[in-house]
Amino acid sequence: MTIDAAITDNAEAHRYELPIEGQVAVVTYNLSPPNLMITETLVPQALEGRGIASRLARHVIADARARSLMILPVCPFFAAFFQKHPDQADVVHPTYRISLGLPDSAS
Template sequence: MKYEDIPLINNEARHNFELTVDGARSFVDYKQRGNKVYLIHTEVPEELEGKGVAAALVEKTFIYLEQHDLKIIPLCTYVLTFLKRHPEWNRLRAYPIDA
């Protein structure tokens, strides 16, 4: 993974997981209900598109959530695409049945 040295910020006030690369902020919007985190939207500034920032952001978010014993409900199309490419992360999925 690129961007290993850039820390992920859990901005609880904004309900965002954030990654700042070259001064530009990328983020995943989320809502948390109990131990479930609904990943709603991923956004990367245009100048960073195609550089692997979104993948690094989502992977760092998954690592953070796993370390905090949280489950994901992926609503964001990018997160769903990432899970198809990296099915090993499906271990974090909570399904709406138990939401």
């Protein structure tokens, strides 16, 4: 996975932002290294159904991996994303891997 240049990390607001068509899709987080707790994924209704949340998820995962952070997917969308893409579970905190039924590590 690669970093998406259109998505920015607004560290002051504790969220990743993706501006599209005058609106902003966001992933909110709490950072406490080495953990990155993903709390919410918000996509404006007019932009739903276009894969934007998945695009944000792929970016956040790549960023966490690059920064050696472990994701705590409290957000229901992120939890479901990892269940659909267990190959990305290497960045999920071990406790959350167990509770989500994910593999111990990517193989």
